[in-house]
Amino acid sequence: MQKWQTIVTAHLRNPDDHARLLHYILPGGWKVLVGRTDADNDRLSLHIAKPNDWWFHIRGMPGSHVLLLARPGDDPDRATLKRAAAIAAYHSKARTAGLVAVSCTRARYVTKPRDAPAGTVNIRKETILKVRPEAPQVTATDDGNSGL
Numbered sequence: 001m002q003k004w005q006t007i008v009t010a011h012l013r014n015p016d017d018h019a020r021l022l023h024y025i026l027p028g029g030w031k032v033l034v035g036r037t038d039a040d041n042d043r044l045s046l047h048i049a050k051p052n053d054w055w056f057h058i059r060g061m062p063g064s065h066v067l068l069l070a071r072p073g074d075d076p077d078r079a080t081l082k083r084a085a086a087i088a089a090y091h092s093k094a095r096t097a098g099l100v101a102v103s104c105t106r107a108r109y110v111t112k113p114r115d116a117p118a119g120t121v122n123i124r125k126e127t128i129l130k131v132r133p134e135a136p137q138v139t140a141t142d143d144g145n146s147g148l
Contacts, residue, residue: 038118041065049107056088059101063092089133
């Protein structure tokens, strides 16, 4: 198995406003995007995410926002959700911890509080997944296309 990651630049409405994201492909072709900074997390969670995408974040400590991109007519299985949660744990202050709690919800339930600093969001309808932090082991190669 080969680990694959690349930095993806996601262009938003303003050409000067872009996010540098980590991009992973999980088994089954599921795409995962990871924010690198607080500003990237805001862009990922509030502008790039579609309502049916799955959103992940480590509970109770700093970490990256992680999106598992939804596919029309196809829901990820529990193993895929746990792999995405493990990526969220890996890209957090809990990287070296054992079993950790990761919040999971649909992106439609992620909102930004008024006047909150970058990277701060509120979530509703969360599910807690207990996972070990792990970088993904995937078989895909970089095709140079972010798919965004």
